[in-house]
Amino acid sequence: MKYIHKVIFFDGLQAGGQTVLMYFSETGIFIQQTEEWDAGRPVLFFPFSDCTLQMVSGNAHVLLNRKGTQYMTLSADSSWFPELQTRLNRLNRNVFAKLFQLNVLVLVVLAIALLAGAYLGFTRLIPIAGLRLITPEYEMKLGEQFQKTFISGEEIDPVKTKQLQSFATSLKLSKTYPIQITVVKNTELNAFALPGGHIVVYSGIIHAMKDADEMVALLGHESAHVNGRHSLRAVLRSAATGILISVVLNDVSGILAVVIDNASMLHSLSYSRSMEEAADENGMQTMVQNEINPVGMKKLMLHFKSAEAEMPGTYSFLSSHPDTDSRIKHADQFAATHKNSSFAAKPVLDSLWLQLKH
Amino acid sequence: MEYNKYIISFRGNGLDYFKIQLINIILTAITLGLYYPWAKARSLNYLYGQTVFEDQPFVFSGTGTEMFKGFIKAFALLGLFYASLIVCILNKAEVAGILLFYGCLLLVMPLSIHGSYRYRFAKTTWSGIRFGYTGNKWAFVRLFIKGVFLSILTLGIYSPWFLMDMRRYLICNIRIGNARFAYKGVGSEYFLLMIKGYFLTALTLGIYYFWWQKELFAYYVENMRLTKNDETMLFRVNATGGDFVGLIFVNLLLFIFTLGLATPWIVVRSLHFIMQHITMDGTIEFDLLRQEQPDYSDATGEDMSDFFDFGFVI
Numbered sequence: 001m002k003y004i005h006k007v008i009f010f011d012g013l014q015a016g017g018q019t020v021l022m023y024f025s026e027t028g029i030f031i032q033q034t035e036e037w038d039a040g041r042p043v044l045f046f047p048f049s050d051c052t053l054q055m056v057s058g059n060a061h062v063l064l065n066r067k068g069t070q071y072m073t074l075s076a077d078s079s080w081f082p083e084l085q086t087r088l089n090r091l092n093r094n095v096f097a098k099l100f101q102l103n104v105l106v107l108v109v110l111a112i113a114l115l116a117g118a119y120l121g122f123t124r125l126i127p128i129a130g131l132r133l134i135t136p137e138y139e140m141k142l143g144e145q146f147q148k149t150f151i152s153g154e155e156i157d158p159v160k161t162k163q164l165q166s167f168a169t170s171l172k173l174s175k176t177y178p179i180q181i182t183v184v185k186n187t188e189l190n191a192f193a194l195p196g197g198h199i200v201v202y203s204g205i206i207h208a209m210k211d212a213d214e215m216v217a218l219l220g221h222e223s224a225h226v227n228g229r230h231s232l233r234a235v236l237r238s239a240a241t242g243i244l245i246s247v248v249l250n251d252v253s254g255i256l257a258v259v260i261d262n263a264s265m266l267h268s269l270s271y272s273r274s275m276e277e278a279a280d281e282n283g284m285q286t287m288v289q290n291e292i293n294p295v296g297m298k299k300l301m302l303h304f305k306s307a308e309a310e311m312p313g314t315y316s317f318l319s320s321h322p323d324t325d326s327r328i329k330h331a332d333q334f335a336a337t338h339k340n341s342s343f344a345a346k347p348v349l350d351s352l353w354l355q356l357k358h
Numbered sequence: 359m360e361y362n363k364y365i366i367s368f369r370g371n372g373l374d375y376f377k378i379q380l381i382n383i384i385l386t387a388i389t390l391g392l393y394y395p396w397a398k399a400r401s402l403n404y405l406y407g408q409t410v411f412e413d414q415p416f417v418f419s420g421t422g423t424e425m426f427k428g429f430i431k432a433f434a435l436l437g438l439f440y441a442s443l444i445v446c447i448l449n450k451a452e453v454a455g456i457l458l459f460y461g462c463l464l465l466v467m468p469l470s471i472h473g474s475y476r477y478r479f480a481k482t483t484w485s486g487i488r489f490g491y492t493g494n495k496w497a498f499v500r501l502f503i504k505g506v507f508l509s510i511l512t513l514g515i516y517s518p519w520f521l522m523d524m525r526r527y528l529i530c531n532i533r534i535g536n537a538r539f540a541y542k543g544v545g546s547e548y549f550l551l552m553i554k555g556y557f558l559t560a561l562t563l564g565i566y567y568f569w570w571q572k573e574l575f576a577y578y579v580e581n582m583r584l585t586k587n588d589e590t591m592l593f594r595v596n597a598t599g600g601d602f603v604g605l606i607f608v609n610l611l612l613f614i615f616t617l618g619l620a621t622p623w624i625v626v627r628s629l630h631f632i633m634q635h636i637t638m639d640g641t642i643e644f645d646l647l648r649q650e651q652p653d654y655s656d657a658t659g660e661d662m663s664d665f666f667d668f669g670f671v672i
Contacts, residue, residue, distance in 0.1 A: 014647065017414075069486045111383050
């Protein structure tokens with residue numbers, strides 16, 4: 001019979017292959033372990049649904065069961081092989097097989113598009129969900145923990161902390177969160193907000209400031225981060241990114257690491273540009289509400305821009321934000337709208353400021 | 359008995375493997391990570407299937423579905439650990455919580471390695487003959503805990519002995535049909551190899567590193583045996599330190615200049631390199647290898663070892 005072919009068959013009992021006779025129908029493969037086909041002898045039947053094709057450099061290995069114990073090998077050059085291949089593939093057309101037939105460039109584009117989409121969706125959804133789940137009360141507790149961890153490695157200035165706290169308390173900075181100030185002895189020009197109302201100010205920044213309105217601008221800016229829950233947002237966004245990367249790289253253990261890492265990296269976390277712009281804007285509104293001339297924000301920025309030029313790298317307040325000039329411009333525009341408003345003198349605030357400076 | 363030289367080679371190519379990884383990424387992203395076990399099955403399937411020994415390829419018959427079940431179990435177990443740790447911390451029993459956590463971890467690590475070996479080898483066949491892992495779960499747990507404690511007590515000095523004991527136990531329990539693997543590396547030799555490697559690498563400003571890697575590779579490979587009754591097969595390494603310079607250096611450059619995109623090619627290159635530089639000879643008649651290892655399908659260990667990053671063991 002011309003439809004009967006010789007192949008090498010591995011029976012799953014012993015390793016060596018044996019030459020057998022084989023033919024295939026619409027439904028599967030028939031094998032008889034003889035040299036010449038004998039209708040009276042037993043025939044093994046393997047349905048196509050159990051078979052898989054494994055191609056290795058020009059040789060076809062047809063696995064006859066799902067366990068890989070029985071298979072047959074044949075040369076892919078055989079004239080009848082394409083027909084067998086079509087029948088084998090017809091039953092194994094899953095998503096993976098379909099995608100595998102696509103051009104590699106198409107796959108690259110598809111993967112990039114999906115990843116970009118997933119990235120954008122994920123990094124927006126996770127923060128939204130997280131912000132809803134985490135209450136301000138819990139955020140305050142969290143901030144307490146972060147503050148403790150942070151100050152354990154720093155030297156606190158208790159006198160200045162108390163003075164700056166009175167300064168901050170005399171202002172209206174936040175409706176939801178109690179603003180708690182910690183002054184750290186450090187010459188760096190830096191200040192940052194933690195979730196739940198803690199603001200850490202380096203003594204270097206107090207030393208470098210001239211007027212009270214600059215401090216109001218700084219506190220206004222940092223409390224805007226607190227009120228806008230910016231650090232929480234940034235943590236959630238960075239966690240979302242990390243989780244996504246882990247998923248993509250098939251690195252499950254990474255997911256746990258990301259969650260743990262982020263908690264400790266909080267104060268070095270950078271806010272996004274839109275968060276900074278919002279903090280500037282809201283900070284200046286806070287200044288106006290407190291009847292302080294918002295021009296203080298511009299003074300603060302200009303002041304530290306020149307300080308930064310003298311001592312590059314020591315001014316973290318601006319250094320994480322590349323386009324300082326556009327922020328200064330914005331502060332200038334905001335101040336200009338209040339040019340004609342009159343701001344009363346603030347004797348209490350000024351005296352608190354003088355105490356702080358000396 | 360006839361003396362033979364055996365040939366092993368890797369026939370895979372970077373482009374195919376790249377495509378597989380791309381599809382895995384696409385499907386994993388669409389399913390929010392749930393495709394992970396199937397993705398892993400695909401990769402293993404390809405890498406095993408393209409490895410050819412004596413003209414016959416290896417077959418990895420593990421499936422995503424099996425590994426998915428393992429994935430769920432592993433995830434639940436891990437959740438339980440973290441939950442108990444958090445409960446302890448909330449109840450101000452930090453010390454108890456941490457002890458419990460590390461205790462569990464010390465138990466889970468060897469159990470996952472054991473599970474991973476059992477599953478991985480039960481699912482690997484060559485020429486229709488199944489591999490198998492016959493190690494005893496609790497014997498390995500004892501070996502592991504003893505090794506960890508002695509390593510901690512001796513500030514790490516014991517760790518070469520621990521690593522070799524572990525390797526010996528694992529490899530000596532691998533079977534293919536009615537043939538068994540053996541490993542005869544010992545801690546003292548490995549310790550000297552490590553000391554020599556550290557010092558010479560430091561003295562030569564890192565140049566010796568490649569020759570060190572070659573020695574370690576040779577120590578792993580050349581101490582292996584495969585025996586079947588009175589027939590044996592020996593493993594030898596024919597790579598030089600210079601070959602390792604080529605492998606590691608080019609891999610590094612490929613990785614850096616493609617920002618990691620060339621990883622599939624790096625994997626394929628490395629496998630080519632390994633197979634090309636191992637030679638085997640001996641008297642085993644592979645045609646007469648008999649099916650003897652049982653069928654086994656629980657993949658929990660396979661996935662536990664992923665969670666804890668135990669890839670280094672295999």
